[in-house]
Amino acid sequence: MPLPVHADQAVPVYGNYHGYYSKRPFIQDPRLALLPAEFFVGKRVLDVGCNEGWVTCEIGQSRGARQVVGVDIDDTLIRAAWKRRRTVWSLQSPECGHLREESCPPPKRQRVLGDAPTTDHSAHNYFPASCEHSYGSLPIPNRGCGAFPHNVTFRTVDWVKDEIPDDPNQYDIVLGFSISKWIHLNNKDEGLKEFFYRVHQCLKMGGIFVLEPQPWDTYSKARRMSETLKENAKYLQLRPDGFGELLQELGFSHGQRLGVTGKGGFRRPVDVYLKQR
Template sequence: MFSSTAVPIHGNYHGYYAKRPSVNDPRLELLPPSTFAGKRVLDVGCNEGWVSCEIAQSHGAVKVVGVDIDDALVRAAWRRRRTVWSAQGPPEDETEIVGSSRKRKRVEPVGEPDYFPASCAHSHGPLPIPPSSPELFPHNVSFRTADWVNDTIPEDEGGYDVVLAFSITKWIHLNGGDAGLKSFFARVAAVLPPGGQFVVEPQAWDTYRKAKRMDKRLRDTAQGLVLRPDDFPRLLSEVGFGEPVRLGSVGEGGFHRPVDLYNKI
């Protein structure tokens, strides 16, 4: 099993979200609002789990699985889940009148995010997580350590409705070569039903140069690369996706990247 190294050759950056602020992640805001509602989501390369937690808490997903190759990041993702839970406010008193009895019933017990300041959890420890519906935050989000290009995880068996690949294609490409990238796309196609959606934030080819400098093995692999990010639509059509919709480009400085949405046919 892979464990954290000093050189983040998989893009396994620690403290990533200190450099790339991701509360109300602008990439998620590009997506149609219904993208995650009632859906099962796989977040490949979830890093410290910020995006997975946001989708699980605020975008109505019934199940979010974050997977990352770096076990230390996955442990941080579980901690992030607890931190986000501890900042969430009490359930809003959303009620409806049931029948003629005028009995009141809570319909959606979801609290406001960022209701409690982070200092509360720092001073008093994180809040306990009471039992609740598996489809409600935080029970609807979990994390796994795996190299998802080469290994399966138990959740894959049931499939997903949406797969996210934010800022990971370069790392898969540089570590696994053209063959690794193709098998990644084939695996995404295999876990999505017709109508399923693949959301990709590809890194541009010119950013590969800096990554290659990290490690000799990446440099060697890069020399044999024939495919380029511009080939992704063709590669994805070969495994069953329609033409992508470019939703826009967001992010500051070097993080300014496009987000593309593919529908499985």
């Protein structure tokens, strides 16, 4: 069993920032926006290093995924992610038109969190954020038909080292957004290779790994966070520019760069790799 990281751990040496999305806020995640609209429809998705679950919930709510599992090493973040799921559910409102499974018709009213409030006065079950503050989240019905929020779950795990029960069924898509640097600095080259190996193992043939690697020049600030990271950094031979080659050796396609998003220190590329053998 992994040792969960707690909020009182002063230094976020795993990149386990609390309030991450107040520094990197979004209504619709710009990295997901680089992917085709149908990309997640009907898919089983693993979001490694999901933090407070914002991206995970977006994929489950408005991108039509069949199942999304978010994992994070920090137990406090995972509890925040479950809360995020309740909040996103509470704020759902009336408008249809989101991608979802054919077999599971959407609730009559549906809205992506953060969209402009509807002016449709028949939207009587719309529950604004102020109501959640005053009354708490809306209850989630016990019986779901696989649509959001029932298609989203979270688990606390050091995913580089430990398997979760969802892994053996394999995923169609694995996301690794802004996590490779933290895995690299904490587990050195061997740990990063192990991570890529595990992604390959857990993907179905034809499955896709979406990677947002942090550039090498951002490592210098991160390694100053602790003596361990500083020491580990001395031994690193691999560089983010070489990750594509490593992935190809494992059986992935040549990476395709979808684009670069983010501002300032968050400016990072997003690459996709197809498991082809």
